[in-house]
Amino acid sequence: MKLLRHGPAGAEKPALLDADGKVRDLSGIVADIAGEALSDAALARIASIDPASLPEVTPGRIGPCVAGTRKFICVGLNYVDHARETGKTPPEEPILFMKATSAIIGPNDEVEIPRTSVKADWEVELGIVIGKRAKYVGEDKALDHVAGYCVVNDVSERAFQSERGGQWTKGKSHDTFGPIGPWLVTRDEIPDPQNLALWLDVDGVRRQTGTTANMIFGVRYLVSYISQFMTLEPGDIIATGTPPGVGMGIKPEPVYLKAGQVMTLGIDGLGSQRQQTIEARD
Template identity: 80%
Template sequence: MKLLRHGPAGAEKPAILDAEGKIRDLSGMLSDLGGEALSDASLDRLRQTDLSTLPVVDPQRIGACVVRPGKFICVGLNYADHAKETGKAPPEEPILFMKATNAVVGPNDDVEIPRGSLKTDWEVELGVVIGTRAKYVAESQALNHVAGYCVVNDVSERAFQSERGGQWTKGKSHDTFGPIGPWLVTRDEVADPQNLSLWLDVDGVRRQTGNTNTMIFGVAHLVSYISQFMTLEPGDIIATGTPPGVGMGIKPEPVFLRAGQVMTLGIEGLGEQKQTTVEARA
């Protein structure tokens, strides 16, 4: 299933994309897409629903595919070729950091360039959405705790991230730095999360091309690993790292985003995003 949320920011309603590409409203069945609505039992009820009985909607806006995630966990340097372009050695264990959830926006919403920013960058990533509580989970059972997958743009301000002291969070958490969606694609429709093509363009120029088969740590390992340190709750998002081609890695000179540019990105089977960059709003 391809689940989504539609409507004005802060007033989105849940919906589903049917086999004919029509968006059908789910607000009569679910209050929203988050928490227990992402459990296996809840998703099974949706699978048994005759979608033709649900009203068709023509949304003006697609929102983030999950409502108010409790945690937005990111994995750094999880592609060896991306680590190389940043001048860092591939990690021996997953590098974890948090992105503040105020960064979450819809897949086609504007992305703000922060005040004082000189190094805002792009990162297409596979997002993993947790559906069932996970604590001390074995790797062999980890994918059973996944509700589905989505496209994430882990927008980053590199100077804030690496040149302002402390950890990475301050460079990852500006408002709009976490577009997710358009869809939450349930795990039964993703045969192998370790074989998905990813891409990202800026102003029509291909910047990133990759495949999840080159991850250092795969999805099952990440879910299991993270669950040893914190309990993963339904609706939590894990952004699993980015392939090479980020702005900071471009030679001979890095290239960064400025207001008025357009990012388009996507992942095989999970849909596409499109964002315009704008100056930060108060």
């Protein structure tokens, strides 16, 4: 299934996308795409419903595809070629950092360029959405704890990330730096999350092309690994790293985002996003 949330920010309603591309209202079935609604049992109940029996809606804004996210966990340098383009050695264990949940926005919402930004950058990533509590989970059981997958743009400010002291979080957490969606695609529709093509364009110029087959640490490993350090809860998101082609890696001179540009990005089977960049609001 492809689940989504639509409506004004903070007042989104749950829905699903049917096989004909029509949006069907789920607000009479679940309160939101969050919490218990992400469990296998709840997803099975939704899947058992004939979509044609649900009211068709014409969405305006598409919101973040999941609500109630308590942790937005990111994996750094998880593609060998991306690590090399940044001048870093590929890691021997996953590099983990947190992105503020206040950065989460819808897939087509505007992205703010921070007021003092000089190195704003893009990163298309596969997102894992947790559906069942995971603590000390083995790799063999890891996917049992996954509700599904989504597109993530891990927008970053490289100067904040690497030149301002501290850890990466401050370069990753500005408001609007976490577009997710458009859909939460349930795991049954993605039989092999390590075989998905990713892409990202800026102003119509292809900047990133990759495949999740090149991830250093795959989905199963990441869910298991992270669960050794913190309990994963329904609605938590893991952004699994980006392929090469980020702005900071462009030769001979890096290229960074400024207000007035357009990013478009997508992943096979998970849909696409489009964001215009704007100056930061108050």
